[in-house]
Amino acid sequence: MLIKRPQNIVVVGGNAAGAAAAAKAKRNSPSSNVFLFERSKFISTGTCELPYLISGEINDYKDIVFFSAESFKEEKLVDVFIEHSVESIDRRDKKIAIKNLISGHTYYQEYDKLILATGSSAIKHPDLLEQSQNLFYLKSVPDYIKIDNYVKTNRCKDVLIIGSGYIGLETAESFQKAGFNVTIIERDSLPLGSSELELKTNIKEILEKKNIRFYGNSERIKVFKNEDKIKKIVVNGIVLEPDLVIVTIGFKPRTQIGQATLLTLGRLNGFKTDAFLKTNDPNIFSAGDNTEVINFITMKNDYIPLATIAHSMGHTAGDNASGAFVKFLPVIKNIAVKLFDNCYTHVGLTQKEAEEHRFNFEVVSAVAPNLVKVMSNSKPTFGKIIYEKNSKQILGASFFGQQEASGNADIVSMLIQNKIKGSTLYNANFNYSPPCSPFINLLSILGRKINKD
Numbered sequence: 001m002l003i004k005r006p007q008n009i010v011v012v013g014g015n016a017a018g019a020a021a022a023a024k025a026k027r028n029s030p031s032s033n034v035f036l037f038e039r040s041k042f043i044s045t046g047t048c049e050l051p052y053l054i055s056g057e058i059n060d061y062k063d064i065v066f067f068s069a070e071s072f073k074e075e076k077l078v079d080v081f082i083e084h085s086v087e088s089i090d091r092r093d094k095k096i097a098i099k100n101l102i103s104g105h106t107y108y109q110e111y112d113k114l115i116l117a118t119g120s121s122a123i124k125h126p127d128l129l130e131q132s133q134n135l136f137y138l139k140s141v142p143d144y145i146k147i148d149n150y151v152k153t154n155r156c157k158d159v160l161i162i163g164s165g166y167i168g169l170e171t172a173e174s175f176q177k178a179g180f181n182v183t184i185i186e187r188d189s190l191p192l193g194s195s196e197l198e199l200k201t202n203i204k205e206i207l208e209k210k211n212i213r214f215y216g217n218s219e220r221i222k223v224f225k226n227e228d229k230i231k232k233i234v235v236n237g238i239v240l241e242p243d244l245v246i247v248t249i250g251f252k253p254r255t256q257i258g259q260a261t262l263l264t265l266g267r268l269n270g271f272k273t274d275a276f277l278k279t280n281d282p283n284i285f286s287a288g289d290n291t292e293v294i295n296f297i298t299m300k301n302d303y304i305p306l307a308t309i310a311h312s313m314g315h316t317a318g319d320n321a322s323g324a325f326v327k328f329l330p331v332i333k334n335i336a337v338k339l340f341d342n343c344y345t346h347v348g349l350t351q352k353e354a355e356e357h358r359f360n361f362e363v364v365s366a367v368a369p370n371l372v373k374v375m376s377n378s379k380p381t382f383g384k385i386i387y388e389k390n391s392k393q394i395l396g397a398s399f400f401g402q403q404e405a406s407g408n409a410d411i412v413s414m415l416i417q418n419k420i421k422g423s424t425l426y427n428a429n430f431n432y433s434p435p436c437s438p439f440i441n442l443l444s445i446l447g448r449k450i451n452k453d
Helices: 016-028 069-076 141-153 166-177 197-209 307-321 351-356 404-417 422-427 442-452
Strands: 008-012 033-038 043-045 065-067 079-082 084-090 095-100 106-110 113-116 120-122 135-137 158-162 181-185 213-215 222-226 229-235 238-240 244-247 251-253 284-286 334-339 342-348 361-369 380-388 394-401
Touching: 008 016, 008 106, 016 033, 016 043, 016 069, 016 113, 016 307, 033 084, 043 069, 065 069, 069 079, 113 307, 135 141, 141 244, 158 166, 166 181, 166 334, 197 213, 197 342, 197 380, 197 394, 284 307, 334 404, 342 404, 351 361, 351 380, 351 394, 361 442, 380 404, 380 442, 394 404, 404 422, 404 442, 422 442
Parallel strands: 008 033, 008 113, 033 079, 113 284, 135 244, 158 181, 158 244, 181 213
Antiparallel strands: 043 065, 084 095, 095 106, 120 251, 222 229, 229 238, 334 342, 342 394, 361 380, 380 394
16 A cells, blocks of 8 residues: 655654654655644653753753754654744644744744644642742643752752652652751642552651651642742641752643634543544544543553653654554553662552452452572562452552562553453462572562462
């Protein structure tokens, strides 16, 4: 079949999804003009790596800027325009309005196919809507640069983290390692509100051992400012005097440019697309953190803003914008978070989510050493599996331990994806070496418990 290649493919947004989409489109269709527009100074940057700049585990923010505009053009043959903001979309005439943020000049670029990879934005705290000199978010490299510049030019000793999700915990750990006094406030009673109850309690104990103060049930706060700086925050009668405030309460899809031109949103306010990542406009695709996905387990729309998923979506959107017909398959949420010497992973649904989706399920859990106990560095690993009662297919799992927790989650993800019964873990042949792996694997123990049901 002869594939008709578009002349102009325009990509809006230059991070995980956008960079992948632009590179894939050009690779598929070398004769097409591929343009990438990015509002900030940077494209193709790391986001998950940002907290580790604060702790010094990554030396320089330039290490997580994987391409410049020039190197991307040279290697991928894509025309990149940084510090260019796409202001509007004219769907009828198939063109976008672009503002050069350096010169202030506005001009138009025609497109045959348009890919929106505008990502997500940090959610603002309802009591901190006004900007302050010492109030920051940690979502991008420019955000990190602002924080770093402020810390270097102001006396900063006490840091307040608002929110104890994945980014909040990693940021708290990084500031603690860098020698700051760290406090976390959280609207829920325990940290990492999306995790299992057994793990929330464990995580709170770890924070306390590391002298990170945690105050739960702190949905609303009272803020006192002086000379455009936050001086005091009162939460549940407790007075905090932070030098630096970092808000990490989550992300939301950045869809304003699409809403203005009546692109359809899903129930979670991300762009709604078909299986080919096409919006309700046949010439406009969407990919990344601005787009809803289909959850493999529930087969319902979900919002899962992860860099790995965004990168995959970008590839698919680039494929299809350049003339292919590739489906983006339903996804399984698979998350890993490091917390000091521990690793937390979660795959699929939590017990609460299984209840909300009305699955008929059972739960098994266990604690087992990650190495045989005679090894001096042997430590316990916690595991919990939620599975459908009749089919014994896994709905979700959580692990907390050392690095093996990451591998456990990946194994479970493969079982979910291939609809393999959780009880088969009991009969799996796991390797054993005293310094590398346990004699009886935690997954085998969990599989045995499922098999007995």
